[in-house]
Amino acid sequence: xxKDKVRVKTxxxxxxxxxxxxxxxxxxxxxxxxxxxxxxCYLEGLSCVGACRMCIVEIKGSSKLIPSCxxxxxxxMEVITNSxxxxxHRKMILSMIFAERTHTCSVCVSNGHCELQSQATDxxxxxxxxxxxxxxxxxxxxxxxxVYDPNRCILCTRCVRVCSEVEGAHALDILGRGISAKIIHDxxxxxxxxxxxxxxxxxxxxxxxxxxxxxxxxxTEMVKKKSIVTNxxxxxxxx
Amino acid sequence: MSKVRVATIWxxxxxxxxxxxxxMDERLIELAELIDxxxxxxxxxxxxxxxxxxxxxxxxxSTDHDLKMIKKIRKNSKKILALGDCAITGNISALKNLFGTxxxxxxxxxxxxxxxxxxxxPSKMVPKLLDKVIxxxxxxxxxxxxPGCPTPADAIYEVIKGxxxxxxxxxxKLTRFGK
Amino acid sequence: MIESLxxxxxxxxxxxxxxxxxxxxxxxxxxxxxxxxxxxxxxxGLKTKVKDENLDKQCSVKGVxxxxxCSAAIMVSHYDKEKELETxxxxxxxNDIDDxxxxxxxxxxxxxxxxxxxxxxxxKQKKIVLENAGVxxxxxxxxxxxxxxxxxxxxxxxxxxxxxxINEVKVSGLRGRGxxxxxxxxxxxxxxxxxxxxxxxxxxxxxxxxxxxxxxAVMEADPHKIIEGMALCAYACGADKGYIYVRAEYPEAVKxxxxxxxxxxxxxxxxxxxxxxxxxxxxxxxxxxxxxxxGEATALVTSIEGNRGQPRQKPPHLSNSGLxxxxxxxxNVETFANIAPIIKNGGEWxxxxxxxxxxxxxxxxxxxxxxxxxxxxxxMGITLRELIYDIGGGVTDDKPLKAIQTGxxxxxxxxxxxxxxxxxxDSLKEVGSIMGSGGLIVMDENSNMLEVARFFMxxxxxxxxxxxxxxxxxxTxxxxxxxxxxxxxxxxxxxxxxxxxxxxxKESSLCGLGQAAPxxxxxxxxxxENEYLEGIxxx
Numbered sequence: 001x002x003k004d005k006v007r008v009k010t011x012x013x014x015x016x017x018x019x020x021x022x023x024x025x026x027x028x029x030x031x032x033x034x035x036x037x038x039x040x041c042y043l044e045g046l047s048c049v050g051a052c053r054m055c056i057v058e059i060k061g062s063s064k065l066i067p068s069c070x071x072x073x074x075x076x077m078e079v080i081t082n083s084x085x086x087x088x089h090r091k092m093i094l095s096m097i098f099a100e101r102t103h104t105c106s107v108c109v110s111n112g113h114c115e116l117q118s119q120a121t122d123x124x125x126x127x128x129x130x131x132x133x134x135x136x137x138x139x140x141x142x143x144x145x146x147v148y149d150p151n152r153c154i155l156c157t158r159c160v161r162v163c164s165e166v167e168g169a170h171a172l173d174i175l176g177r178g179i180s181a182k183i184i185h186d187x188x189x190x191x192x193x194x195x196x197x198x199x200x201x202x203x204x205x206x207x208x209x210x211x212x213x214x215x216x217x218x219x220t221e222m223v224k225k226k227s228i229v230t231n232x233x234x235x236x237x238x239x
Numbered sequence: 240m241s242k243v244r245v246a247t248i249w250x251x252x253x254x255x256x257x258x259x260x261x262x263m264d265e266r267l268i269e270l271a272e273l274i275d276x277x278x279x280x281x282x283x284x285x286x287x288x289x290x291x292x293x294x295x296x297x298x299x300x301s302t303d304h305d306l307k308m309i310k311k312i313r314k315n316s317k318k319i320l321a322l323g324d325c326a327i328t329g330n331i332s333a334l335k336n337l338f339g340t341x342x343x344x345x346x347x348x349x350x351x352x353x354x355x356x357x358x359x360x361p362s363k364m365v366p367k368l369l370d371k372v373i374x375x376x377x378x379x380x381x382x383x384x385x386p387g388c389p390t391p392a393d394a395i396y397e398v399i400k401g402x403x404x405x406x407x408x409x410x411x412k413l414t415r416f417g418k
Numbered sequence: 419m420i421e422s423l424x425x426x427x428x429x430x431x432x433x434x435x436x437x438x439x440x441x442x443x444x445x446x447x448x449x450x451x452x453x454x455x456x457x458x459x460x461x462x463g464l465k466t467k468v469k470d471e472n473l474d475k476q477c478s479v480k481g482v483x484x485x486x487x488c489s490a491a492i493m494v495s496h497y498d499k500e501k502e503l504e505t506x507x508x509x510x511x512x513n514d515i516d517d518x519x520x521x522x523x524x525x526x527x528x529x530x531x532x533x534x535x536x537x538x539x540x541x542k543q544k545k546i547v548l549e550n551a552g553v554x555x556x557x558x559x560x561x562x563x564x565x566x567x568x569x570x571x572x573x574x575x576x577x578x579x580x581x582x583x584i585n586e587v588k589v590s591g592l593r594g595r596g597x598x599x600x601x602x603x604x605x606x607x608x609x610x611x612x613x614x615x616x617x618x619x620x621x622x623x624x625x626x627x628x629x630x631x632x633x634x635a636v637m638e639a640d641p642h643k644i645i646e647g648m649a650l651c652a653y654a655c656g657a658d659k660g661y662i663y664v665r666a667e668y669p670e671a672v673k674x675x676x677x678x679x680x681x682x683x684x685x686x687x688x689x690x691x692x693x694x695x696x697x698x699x700x701x702x703x704x705x706x707x708x709x710x711x712x713g714e715a716t717a718l719v720t721s722i723e724g725n726r727g728q729p730r731q732k733p734p735h736l737s738n739s740g741l742x743x744x745x746x747x748x749x750n751v752e753t754f755a756n757i758a759p760i761i762k763n764g765g766e767w768x769x770x771x772x773x774x775x776x777x778x779x780x781x782x783x784x785x786x787x788x789x790x791x792x793x794x795x796x797x798m799g800i801t802l803r804e805l806i807y808d809i810g811g812g813v814t815d816d817k818p819l820k821a822i823q824t825g826x827x828x829x830x831x832x833x834x835x836x837x838x839x840x841x842x843x844d845s846l847k848e849v850g851s852i853m854g855s856g857g858l859i860v861m862d863e864n865s866n867m868l869e870v871a872r873f874f875m876x877x878x879x880x881x882x883x884x885x886x887x888x889x890x891x892x893x894t895x896x897x898x899x900x901x902x903x904x905x906x907x908x909x910x911x912x913x914x915x916x917x918x919x920x921x922x923x924k925e926s927s928l929c930g931l932g933q934a935a936p937x938x939x940x941x942x943x944x945x946x947e948n949e950y951l952e953g954i955x956x957x
Binding site: 098102103104105106107108111112117118120121122124126127128131132134136151 | 321324327328329330331333334336337338371373374376377381384385386388409410411415416417418
């Protein structure tokens with residue numbers, strides 16, 4: 001592996017001049033400067049996978065759309081985060097997430113605290129632009145404390161990553177392809193019989209929707225505490 | 240100035256959004272000055288009229304009757320407002336898509352009943368279930384979407400006022416999916 | 419052990435010497451099409467018969483790789499070594515053994531199955547990648563060496579510096595034959611310049627496009643050529659380890675490659691201190707589990723590492739961070755098969771063929787409603803019309819041609835009126851298709867373009883890994899929508915939605931699979947919009 005020396009780079013985001021360390025991503029620098037770019041699969045401290053495509057941005061002079069969570073900054077680049085083209089794409093992508101499974105906010109334990117739901121409000125999506133698919137899955141409520149409802153899952157894989165990268169258990173992974181893809185425990189066993197799961201609950205706290213939730217919590221109580229995980233990651237970094 | 244001809248209807252919904260409509264309380268009187276309700280569960284019209292300016296539709300499309308109705312509504316209305324999550328996303332009504340129509344009928348007419356004389360699903364008097372519950376916009380073009388479960392009265396009021404005054408309303412502060 | 423160019427040439431001579439009494443060869447094609455009709459059995463029967471008639475001194479019988487004209491399986495060719503004359507017989511059956519043996523005595527035997535060697539199918543082709551296909555026995559390294567194999571590698575190791583090789587490849591103008599068309603020399607130069615203790619060479623043999631079977635034929639017919647190309651690449655870029663990633667659905671190719679690697683190791687062509695030069699290189703075959711997406715560079719590398727075969731966002735590119743995070747070169751089978759001929763004959767020789775920006779030759783797999791189904795290798799710049807009507811023999815039953823599809827699920831449909839465009843990377847791209855890996859499907863007037871678009875979209879849907887949203891959901895949505903058009907149940911707004919979704923899937927998907935998935939739809943909309951409009955019902 002080749003390691004570049006870290007330098008500081010200057011460039012523009014939405015016509016605002018910004019600086020960042022050369023090893024940072026566009027998203028990181030945007031956050032530092034208070035410029036909002038919508039994200040779903042991104043979680044600070046976990047590896048970036050560029051899967052949800054919500055954070056796509058344009059670079060002046062290029063027709064390509066790139067995810068800002070994985071794109072490293074370049075000197076003098078001009079990033080656009082909110083063109084009408086980007087908004088159109090994001091609306092369509094968000095529609096696709098809503099249409100894929102059964103996101104019924106009214107009966108969801110995460111109603112009011114859901115990142116998918118607030119994403120829709122933020123970008124002004126009041127209906128899905130694409131027909132509903134409503135792919136159905138069985139719910140796994142076998143674990144004594146937590147429930148996994150794949151029907152509310154958006155396959156952001158935050159749970160997979162936090163389990164592997166922070167907890168070190170790698171009890172979760174993905175099975176299947178396309179819209180049949182699904183998060184599984186161990187070799188697709190009921191959660192309660194998973195031998196590698198430590199029941200730490202980090203997956204539940206980082207889940208952006210109601211796909212993973214605590215048993216016995218009401219919609220007002222089921223507020224995800226992402227900070228438990230992000231603080232832990234930060235504390236380890238500082239050590 | 241003649242009053243705006245407004246119709247309201249609920250298809251596969253729980254009527255909650257219509258309750259919310261009534262929750263506009265005294266503002267209903269204000270609206271009554273501006274609109275004529277020409278067809279609605281609130282009034283006693285049997286046939287869906289022609290020449291409607293605005294139809295407010297609650298509920299998803301679940302049966303062949305719903306489908307026929309929404310097409311007629313589209314034909315007879317200048318504008319359609321999809322009110323509430325069922326009309327916009329399928330919502331609770333669409334939960335049965337997870338299991339399929341056949342399974343739902345079996346549950347309803349065999350598994351959960353004490354007796355079923357004919358031994359069949361009812362085929363007369365009740366409309367036929369579609370294979371899938373769909374939101375309105377998958378069958379016809381919709382002009383306005385106001386989500387919510389049920390849509391709060393404030394949102395309904397602001398939107399109707401906006402339509403009457405021909406100005407755009409930002410509903411994101413007033414309602415969202417599931418609210 | 420062969421330790422120098424001199425020894426290699428001596429080795430080749432020895433092989434020729436051992437066959438000096440045999441003046442003729444009967445070559446039985448044992449490529450997949452012929453094998454499925456019992457070519458192996460035919461070969462065995464023929465061998466016994468030749469021996470029984472005491473002709474085995476004069477004529478050897480051997481199995482060879484794909485001859486190209488798969489529609490005429492089983493193919494057997496008779497080769498007269500002195501006159502250097504090859505006569506091909508097509509549609510040979512088990513009960514033709516007697517007549518085949520008769521050819522050795524009397525050339526007029528089996529006249530009815532003799533192929534006309536003056537047909538454009540034979541005369542218009544230019545074989546570089548396939549030069550040994552149908553000629554050598556893929557199981558025999560000596561046969562490869564006797565036909566000039568490994569000369570390029572040994573010459574390079576003895577006489578050339580790594581940068582000389584890269585320079586020849588750059589001069590040749592060779593571009594990636596996997597479909598992308600990235601300049602091969604440039605790719606190699608990038609990796610050669612990266613400083614790293616460990617670099618890898620990977621060969622992509624995951625050929626997954628429906629209707630494409632070029633790479634399989636090369637792997638089955640001439641495995642040593644791939645090994646030689648990879649070794650040259652490794653020497654040029656400073657790598658000492660390589661992987662050939664082959665889909666598990668190609669068991670014969672895997673067998674042939676493994677055997678070839680073993681033979682190369684036994685002869686000192688793979689391993690340590692190759693040709694006493696201080697150059698070490700070894701190869702391993704890795705099997706793909708049947709996912710189309712594993713043909714995508716980053717997914718392929720992830721799969722070799724032993725993980726779920728999913729692509730990741732580029733950059734970083736493989737040349738900086740590939741296999742296990744190390745600089746990696748990934749080229750496809752056909753690209754590597756071009757290397758040894760380029761080094762042997764020089765880059766300029768190669769660039770003299772084809773067009774300015776697309777040099778050399780390209781192998782195509784002709785399928786669909788075409789008379790001569792099979793594999794052909796043609797110089798770049800040939801027109802599609804020549805390819806289909808001259809070499810391919812035209813449309814089956816002489817029906818009017820409607821369109822041709824190139825590039826598989828990532829490509830597009832080209833209508834009849836554009837048949838005079840040249841076959842090169844840029845011309846095909848201009849008309850909305852791609853060169854792709856070389857699958858070419860011919861469709862006659864009865865083909866329904868909506869069904870074609872739907873077929874490819876469903877393929878992409880089934881093969882989407884599910885990682886990114888636009889591809890995972892978009893390909894399903896598009897398949898459902900195309901279904902409505904096929905059933906003539908679509909609405910006007912569905913047509914707009916179809917176009918909008920194509921745009922989003924194309925522009926915002928993570929990897930090439932998703933980005934290219936809408937291409938079959940977009941190109942059919944472009945040229946056959948009528949059929950879409952007919953799919954819209956009046957309301």
